[in-house]
Amino acid sequence: MTAALLRFEWAAARKGRTAPLFAAGFAVASVAIALVGLSASGALAVQGFARTSISLLQLILWVVPLLALLIGAAAGDECYELEYIAALPLTRFEIVFSRWIAWLGALGAALCIGLGAAGVVIGVFAGMADGWRYLGLVALALLLLSAALAIGMAIGVWARDRGRALAFAIVAWCVLVVGVDLLAIGLLAILPAGAPSWPVSLLLLLDPIDLARVLGLGLFSANEIAGPTGAALRAVMGGWGSLLLSAGLVAWTALPLAIATRTFRRRDL
Amino acid sequence: MIELRQVWKRFGTRIALHPFDLVVRGGETVALVGPNGAGKSTALRILAGAVQASGGSVATGGEVAYLPQRLGVPPTTVVADLAALVAAARDVDPKVVRKALVFMGLEQRLDASLRDLSGGERQRVMLTLATIGNVGALLLDEPSISLDIEGAEDVRTAIASAGDRGAAVLFASHHLHDVAALADRIVLLVEGRVVAHGSLAELAAAAGVPFHTGAGGGLVDPPIERIYRVLVRRSRTLGPARAA
Numbered sequence: 001m002t003a004a005l006l007r008f009e010w011a012a013a014r015k016g017r018t019a020p021l022f023a024a025g026f027a028v029a030s031v032a033i034a035l036v037g038l039s040a041s042g043a044l045a046v047q048g049f050a051r052t053s054i055s056l057l058q059l060i061l062w063v064v065p066l067l068a069l070l071i072g073a074a075a076g077d078e079c080y081e082l083e084y085i086a087a088l089p090l091t092r093f094e095i096v097f098s099r100w101i102a103w104l105g106a107l108g109a110a111l112c113i114g115l116g117a118a119g120v121v122i123g124v125f126a127g128m129a130d131g132w133r134y135l136g137l138v139a140l141a142l143l144l145l146s147a148a149l150a151i152g153m154a155i156g157v158w159a160r161d162r163g164r165a166l167a168f169a170i171v172a173w174c175v176l177v178v179g180v181d182l183l184a185i186g187l188l189a190i191l192p193a194g195a196p197s198w199p200v201s202l203l204l205l206l207d208p209i210d211l212a213r214v215l216g217l218g219l220f221s222a223n224e225i226a227g228p229t230g231a232a233l234r235a236v237m238g239g240w241g242s243l244l245l246s247a248g249l250v251a252w253t254a255l256p257l258a259i260a261t262r263t264f265r266r267r268d269l
Numbered sequence: 270m271i272e273l274r275q276v277w278k279r280f281g282t283r284i285a286l287h288p289f290d291l292v293v294r295g296g297e298t299v300a301l302v303g304p305n306g307a308g309k310s311t312a313l314r315i316l317a318g319a320v321q322a323s324g325g326s327v328a329t330g331g332e333v334a335y336l337p338q339r340l341g342v343p344p345t346t347v348v349a350d351l352a353a354l355v356a357a358a359r360d361v362d363p364k365v366v367r368k369a370l371v372f373m374g375l376e377q378r379l380d381a382s383l384r385d386l387s388g389g390e391r392q393r394v395m396l397t398l399a400t401i402g403n404v405g406a407l408l409l410d411e412p413s414i415s416l417d418i419e420g421a422e423d424v425r426t427a428i429a430s431a432g433d434r435g436a437a438v439l440f441a442s443h444h445l446h447d448v449a450a451l452a453d454r455i456v457l458l459v460e461g462r463v464v465a466h467g468s469l470a471e472l473a474a475a476a477g478v479p480f481h482t483g484a485g486g487g488l489v490d491p492p493i494e495r496i497y498r499v500l501v502r503r504s505r506t507l508g509p510a511r512a513a
């Protein structure tokens with residue numbers, strides 16, 4: 001039954017305009033960043049995946065969560081319109097989960113097309129060095145997409161109104177993109193010198209975008225631009241930080257999905 | 270079989286449905302009638318699992334099929350995709366579902382999205398899919414709404430055929446002539462309370478409306494609109510609690 005519902009949701013997500021627009025927009029932006037990065041140096045041979053990917057990472061960290069939060073919020077709110085489907089022998093968990101996974105598939109494919117186009121440009125003009133790191137960046141983008149989509153769905157299910165859901169999704173994006181970093185800066189300012197940095201590291205775990213940022217920068221060994229929370233985390237966690245960060249992003253997917261399911265199960269349609 | 274025992278529902282501070290008992294046996298057709306806001310849809314939505322009752326117990330025998338008043342799926346849904354989902358959910362061969370849609374004259378619309386269909390076509394699709402398979406309880410909320418004469422006839426045929434196949438049918442309708450033609454029993458709800466419940470003849474007697482019985486025991490030209498008006502007016506004069 002879940003497979004049938006997955007096919008149904010996948011067909012709906014695939015046939016809409018959102019995923020193709022996302023793929024086209026992301027491809028244009030990624031290729032533009034790749035080409036601008038390449039031409040700025042004037043030396044194509046030394047510009048590879050590594051340096052261009054730092055710019056692409058910034059695009060991923062800003063654009064992917066915004067779109068995923070908005071689309072997730074709309075998909076979550078739409079759960080309340082599924083009265084006909086909810087009367088079929090399906091659980092509310094199956095309804096929420098299949099929507100999330102269908103959108104993850106559609107947007108994930110779009111993301112791979114977009115980043116793939118940029119990857120082809122970089123590969124053709126600058127060679128394949130550090131190509132595996134670029135694949136890591138794609139995997140990171142998918143992890144972030146998965147978490148942001150789940151958070152968006154939790155917001156949509158909780159808000160149960162399209163306008164409110166989208167407004168809260170935008171607020172959540174602002175908080176996650178800059179709010180937590182501002183809080184970390186404030187925390188660092190008030191902590192006495194020599195105080196342990198674990199509170200800042202803990203704060204990082206509360207922000208999936210910071211988790212992804214540190215993971216991404218770790219991929220390209222760009223510690224110097226990891227941001228205050230990222231710097232603190234790398235100092236505290238050392239070598240096994242990547243695993244913890246990846247687990248953090250997975251938790252940021254599982255927890256919102258659990259909250260969305262619990263909320264949806266308790267509410268009337 | 271459909272069974273509601275002391276089921277009630279509160280939305281915020283408003284009680285939408287006061288404690289309510291109803292049993293619909295397999296092969297029986299029961300109609301819920303009443304003014305807007307009477308609690309008809311709430312009762313159906315509780316049975317369909319879309320709304321949780323505030324109290325009481327609900328039981329249904331066999332698979333439940335539900336046609337809500339609103340569409341109940343995203344309007345961008347493609348007919349064939351929904352048909353595939355219903356086929357899998359009801360464990361019916363997809364070819365049988367397709368054949369049923371073709372039989373209803375929808376062959377050219379299988380690849381269309383629901384929003385591109387006319388109101389009548391959309392209702393035909395939803396009704397066909399709702400009644401497919403081995404349904405034990407069929408719940409229909411205003412199934413004839415916005416339908417033309419042919420569409421309304423399709424609804425009557427679907428209800429009658431589900432009843433013939435042994436399903437317990439419970440439907441809400443403002444189309445009183447459909448109710449008179451199809452329902453074995455009628456439940457009149459006003460402001461969330463049952464103010465009358467019985468066969469059309471019993472309701473006519475309760476309303477004090479004269480009627481004629483035909484050779485088969487049924488009413489000849491049943492004055493259902495008059496019966497309805499008398500009972501609703503009485504419940505409003507006395508208050509639904511006293512009328513009940």
